[in-house]
Amino acid sequence: MTLTVLDNEMTKEGLTLPHSYVVQYWESGTGSLAKTETFQDRWSRIETWDLPASHVVTTANDGGLSVRTIKFSGHKLLKKP
Numbered sequence: 482m483t484l485t486v487l488d489n490e491m492t493k494e495g496l497t498l499p500h501s502y503v504v505q506y507w508e509s510g511t512g513s514l515a516k517t518e519t520f521q522d523r524w525s526r527i528e529t530w531d532l533p534a535s536h537v538v539t540t541a542n543d544g545g546l547s548v549r550t551i552k553f554s555g556h557k558l559l560k561k562p
Contacts, residue, residue, distance in 0.1 A: 482506055492531050495534060498524050517544040527556045 487501040499522050506516040518540045525534040535552045 483507075498522070498531055516540065525553075525556060529559060530558065532556050 483505040485503045485505075486499070487503065490498045490500045492498060499520070501519070501521045504518045504520070505514060507519075508515050509552075515559070518538055521535075521537040521539075523534040523536075524531045533553050535550065538549045540547045540549075
């Protein structure tokens with residue numbers, strides 16, 4: 482497996498959030514490429530929290546290409562009692 486970070490996003494506090502990266506899976510016996518997955522993450526700032534807004538996974542292999550997306554919205558922080 483090879484993980485390649487394409488870019489990250491910095492928070493206001495200087496912390497790093499993943500933005501986009503690629504994972505390549507290799508056949509151990511032959512060394513040939515078995516599958517590639519590309520990940521794209523987006524973040525939503527709510528007060529002082531960075532919460533996930535979307536996560537997209539694009540997969541390419543011998544079976545073809547697939548894209549899976551999950552989107553998050555309506556984030557609300559719980560109020561302290």
